[in-house]
Amino acid sequence: xxxxxxxxxxxxxxxxxxxxxxxxxxxxxxxxxxxxxxxxxxxxxxxxxxxxxxxxxxxxxxxxxxxxxxxxxxxxxxxxxxxxxxxxxxxxxxxxxxxxxxxxxxxxxxxxxxxxxxxxxxxxxxxxxxxxxxxxxxxxxxxxxxxxxxxxxxxxxxxxxxxxxxxxxxxxxxxxxxxxxxxxxxxxxxxxxxxxxxxxxxxxxxxxxxxxxxxxxxxxxxxx
Amino acid sequence: xxxxxxxxxxxxxxxxxxxxxxxxxxxxxxxxxxxxxxxxxxxxxxxxxxxxxxxxxxxxxxxxxxxxxxxxxxxxxxxxxxxxxxxxxxxxxxxxxxxxxxxxxxxxxxxxxxxxxxxxxxxxxxxxxxxxxxxxxxxxxxxxxxxxxxxxxxxxxxxxxxxxxxxxxxxxxxxxxxxxxxxxxxxxxxxxxxxxxxxxxxxxxxxxxxxxxxxxxxxxxxxxxxxxxxxxxxxxxxxxxxxxxxxxxxxxxxxxxxxxxxxxxxxxxxxxxxxxxxxxxxxxxxxxxxxxxxxxxxxxxxxxxxxxxxxxxxxxxxxxxxxxxxxxxxxxxxxxxxxxxxxxxxxxxxxxxxxxxxxxxxxxxxxxxxxxxxxxxxxxxxxxxxxxxxxxxxxxxxxxxxxxxxxxxxxxxxxxxxxxxxxxxxxxxxxxxxxxxxxxxxxxxxxxxxxxxxxxxxxxxxxxxxxxxxxxxxxxxxxxxxx
Numbered sequence: 001x002x003x004x005x006x007x008x009x010x011x012x013x014x015x016x017x018x019x020x021x022x023x024x025x026x027x028x029x030x031x032x033x034x035x036x037x038x039x040x041x042x043x044x045x046x047x048x049x050x051x052x053x054x055x056x057x058x059x060x061x062x063x064x065x066x067x068x069x070x071x072x073x074x075x076x077x078x079x080x081x082x083x084x085x086x087x088x089x090x091x092x093x094x095x096x097x098x099x100x101x102x103x104x105x106x107x108x109x110x111x112x113x114x115x116x117x118x119x120x121x122x123x124x125x126x127x128x129x130x131x132x133x134x135x136x137x138x139x140x141x142x143x144x145x146x147x148x149x150x151x152x153x154x155x156x157x158x159x160x161x162x163x164x165x166x167x168x169x170x171x172x173x174x175x176x177x178x179x180x181x182x183x184x185x186x187x188x189x190x191x192x193x194x195x196x197x198x199x200x201x202x203x204x205x206x207x208x209x210x211x212x213x214x215x216x217x218x219x220x221x222x223x224x
Numbered sequence: 225x226x227x228x229x230x231x232x233x234x235x236x237x238x239x240x241x242x243x244x245x246x247x248x249x250x251x252x253x254x255x256x257x258x259x260x261x262x263x264x265x266x267x268x269x270x271x272x273x274x275x276x277x278x279x280x281x282x283x284x285x286x287x288x289x290x291x292x293x294x295x296x297x298x299x300x301x302x303x304x305x306x307x308x309x310x311x312x313x314x315x316x317x318x319x320x321x322x323x324x325x326x327x328x329x330x331x332x333x334x335x336x337x338x339x340x341x342x343x344x345x346x347x348x349x350x351x352x353x354x355x356x357x358x359x360x361x362x363x364x365x366x367x368x369x370x371x372x373x374x375x376x377x378x379x380x381x382x383x384x385x386x387x388x389x390x391x392x393x394x395x396x397x398x399x400x401x402x403x404x405x406x407x408x409x410x411x412x413x414x415x416x417x418x419x420x421x422x423x424x425x426x427x428x429x430x431x432x433x434x435x436x437x438x439x440x441x442x443x444x445x446x447x448x449x450x451x452x453x454x455x456x457x458x459x460x461x462x463x464x465x466x467x468x469x470x471x472x473x474x475x476x477x478x479x480x481x482x483x484x485x486x487x488x489x490x491x492x493x494x495x496x497x498x499x500x501x502x503x504x505x506x507x508x509x510x511x512x513x514x515x516x517x518x519x520x521x522x523x524x525x526x527x528x529x530x531x532x533x534x535x536x537x538x539x540x541x542x543x544x545x546x547x548x549x550x551x552x553x554x555x556x557x558x559x560x561x562x563x564x565x566x567x568x569x570x571x572x573x574x575x576x577x578x579x580x581x582x583x584x585x586x587x588x589x590x591x592x593x594x595x596x597x598x599x600x601x602x603x604x605x606x607x608x609x610x611x612x613x614x615x616x617x618x619x620x621x622x623x624x625x626x627x628x629x630x631x632x633x634x635x636x637x638x639x640x641x642x643x644x645x646x647x648x649x650x651x652x653x654x655x656x657x658x659x660x661x662x663x664x665x666x667x668x669x670x671x672x673x674x675x676x677x678x679x680x681x682x683x684x685x686x687x688x689x690x691x692x693x694x695x696x697x698x699x700x701x702x703x704x705x706x707x
Contacts, residue, residue: 122432123400126407142396146389158385165392172396176403181414184351188395191358195388198365202381209374218378221460 011059015175018052019134022171023113026144029164030109031102035092035156039083042160042167046076049167053174064182065174071189072170079163079196083156086203092156099151109144116140123176134175141168153215155206159199166192226271227285229264230299231342233257238335245328251310254331258299258306261338265299268292273694279348283418286348289701290557294483295345297561301475301568302338304676308572309334309468311673315579316466318669326370330466336363337472341480351417353484354391354398357448360477361387368465379460386457387448394444394484400437401491404430419487426494438492438501441485442508448481450535451508451542452515459519462531463584467575470527474534475568479560482538486545490706505546510636512539517643520650525584526574529654530567533610536647537563543640544625545706547632553703555624558691562617562684563610569680570606573599576672577658580665586654591663600659602677607655609684611648617687 025045032038050073057065086092100108120136142165149161170188173180180188210217237257241250269292272278277288287295313330316322322330340363344356361384369380398417405416408425415421422429443454450458462470485505493501516536523529537559544556576599581589593600609616622644630637691699 119436123403123436126404126430126433139396142392149385149389155381162385162388162392165389169392169395169399173399173402177399177406178411180351180399180402181417183414184349184355184417187352187355188358191355191362194362195358195384198362198384201366202369202377202384205369205372205377206381209372209377215381217374218381221375221378221382221464 009059011055014055015052015134018048018055019137019171019175021048022052022141022167023137023144026141026164026168027106027109029160030105030144030148030151033094033102035087035094035154036084038157038160039080039087042083042164043076043080045164045167046072046080049171050076052171053179056174056178060178062178065179067182068174068179068185071186075163075189075192078193082196082200083160086156086200090203090207092154099153105147105151109147112143112147113140116143135172138168138172138175141165141171144168155199155203155215158215159196162199163192163196226264226268227280227287227346230261230268230295231339231346233260233264234302234335234339234342238332238339241328241335242332245331246324250327250331251306251313254334255303255306255310257335258303258338261342262299262303265296269296279420283348283420284352284414285346286420287346288705289698290486290705291345291483293557293561293695293698294479295342297564298338298341298345298476298480301472301564301680304679305468305471305475305568305572306334308471308575308673308676309466311670312468312572312575312579313466314670315668319579321371329366330370333363333367334468334472337367337477341476344480345483348419349414349417350398350401350419350422350487353487354395357394357445357481357484358391360480361391361448364461364465364469364473364477367469368461370466370469371464373464375460376464379457379464383457383461386454390444390447390454392444393440393447397437397440397442397444397488400433400440401488404433404437404495419491422491423494426491427497429491429495431496434492434495435500438488438496438504441488441492442501442504445481445484445488446508449478449485449538449542450512451539452512452535455512455515455535458535459528459531462534463525463527467527467571467578470531471568471571471575474531474571475564478534478538479564482541482545482560485542486706489545493707502546502548505542506633506636507546509539509541509543509546510639512536513543513643514539514639517646517650520647523650523654524586526578526586526589526654526658527571527584529586529651530570530574530610533647533651534563534567536643537567537610540622540625540640543636544628547625547628548707549628549632550700550703551624552628552632553706554699555621555628557699557702558617558687559621559625562621562687565680565684565687566606566609566616566618569677569684570603570610572673572677572680573602573606576668576674577603577665579668582666586658588664589658590665591661592659592665594663595665595667596672598674599672602674602681603655604659605681606677607651609681611651612644615685615688616681617684620688 053069116139117136145165340360409416447454544552
């Protein structure tokens with residue numbers, strides 16, 4: 001139906017594009033075992049998030065969102081930089097074999113996306129924003145990152161999964177509601193940055209204790 | 225004004241102690257800051273008794289009957305814990321387990337943790353509530369791994385990842401809540417996130433959105449409450465962290481997280497107008513009680529034992545909030561109070577007992593009564609109180625919860641009784657030989673700090689026999705609001 005696409009404004013089309021790219025990148029991260037590439041994919045996802053926030057800000061004239069985009073871009077630049085340095089200093093290359101092999105993970109991922117879309121369907125119909133159809137994708141990104149955290153063994157890939165999850169949440173906030181109030185958003189961002197910083201400290205502690213970042217060392221506390 | 229001191233003092237204390245927490249006077253500074261916070265809490269309480277609930281600073285903060293007693297409780301337990309930790313940490317340093325740098329981290333993060341909990345309780349803004357809950361996780365994560373042993377690192381990592389994911393889900397729930405509220409209240413300013421505003425329009429909020437939001441909020445904040453099956457972080461974090469941290473995690477953090485869940489439940493129940501939110505709380509609560517009761521039998525570590533007991537009690541409270549109604553809510557609020565007091569007292573005694581015997585394993589701790597009757601009796605009385613023996617306060621609240629369950633949901637009563645019985649057997653049979661018989665304990669280089677223990681226990685005893693009228697009035701008003 002060419003008419004249907006023609007009636008959608010350019011900004012909305014751009015946001016839909018960004019949403020699709022985010023989802024695609026989430027799948028790419030799910031499949032990627034090389035840590036350096038994983039960090040690059042994470043950075044790309046963040047960049048897409050910044051782009052879509054800027055488009056929403058421009059098309060709706062909400063100036064607060066420019067600030068939010070600026071703050072998010074700190075995350076996009078700073079965190080991957082820190083992660084790259086960590087990978088180099090700890091000389092990490094590959095994540096070991098994932099707990100579930102990659103094709104199976106992708107299939108589970110597909111199921112997760114369908115579930116997210118089903119869940120978001122009634123919500124999207126209520127949204128009045130131009131970007132409402134992206135809510136399902138945001139939820140899918142959150143759940144896919146969750147899946148990634150579950151299936152990975154290296155501490156660093158779990159952390160990237162955690163941060164990607166936050167990306168998905170920010171995307172949900174901008175796409176469904178044009179962003180939360182600024183104070184709240186700044187608070188959230190501060191928490192994420194501090195969290196990432198603590199993760200960094202942890203890497204060194206874990207490394208010091210176990211001489212590797214394999215999480216299989218961290219499985220001694222169990223109920224017998 | 226009181227509010228400013230209440231929030232400013234722990235924050236300022238955290239900053240100061242971050243700079244010079246390794247000095248010799250740092251423990252006293254912590255005690256002073258906590259004492260100041262507690263006095264500000266008392267002043268605030270007195271003002272609420274005199275003038276009633278209040279909204280301050282552009283409605284960003286509020287004090288109503290539901291949070292006022294939790295604020296006082298948090299400030300009080302924070303103060304007694306700082307008293308306890310002064311001695312406890314001195315002994316740990318004497319045993320060579322902690323360096324001055326670690327102590328600096330500990331003192332500073334302890335104050336920051338107090339600040340985040342008070343902020344979470346006092347804020348009227350659901351977004352700030354989330355930020356404060358996340359900050360509470362972040363400030364305690366390095367405390368759990370304070371000893372840097374492999375086990376403590378593992379516990380902290382688990383705590384961080386599980387609570388991080390949980391709290392991320394809660395953020396999604398908060399976003400959905402904002403999404404629904406924005407349509408009714410508009411996106412100008414903060415209005416759509418302020419709890420008092422949301423509460424005013426809760427019957428006009430979109431039902432589908434709120435039901436989905438509640439699932440995320442319950443699972444998210446529920447992870448921090450330690451509800452089964454999301455409780456895995458809790459025993460590890462309690463067992464591996466330093467004892468003062470276990471005491472505040474168990475006595476305060478779980479309460480604050482549950483407070484967040486109940487705030488959300490009030491909004492959602494007003495919108496959905498069905499039993500669903502209550503049923504979900506009941507399900508999670510009952511599940512936690514049962515899981516915890518049976519895991520209690522398998523514990524060999526004394527702190528893990530009492531950590532599971534915390535899961536059990538949080539389950540009971542959640543179940544009671546799920547049942548709803550004036551009596552059950554009253555009992556739940558009372559149970560939150562007495563559990564917090566009793567459990568932190570128990571952790572104080574257990575901490576000293578573990579220092580005296582040099583182990584946390586139940587088998588290694590024997591005959592505490594021989595060398596120090598106060599530690600022995602403290603542990604025995606605390607255990608009897610937490611197991612719900614009359615005349616302690618826990619008995620009163622559990623009795624109310626059980627009778628309400630018998631009236632409204634008879635099917636749940638046998639399950640609850642079974643769990644309570646199993647828990648009694650498990651805990652008592654382990655604690656009894658620890659207190660009586662041949663001793664394995666040695667003297668400590670500093671006399672144990674037992675004043676907080678007996679202060680807590682006498683408060684619990686008092687609440688079992690007589691509840692001050694103003695407190696009962698708050699419980700009733702809060703119960704009416706929770707519904």
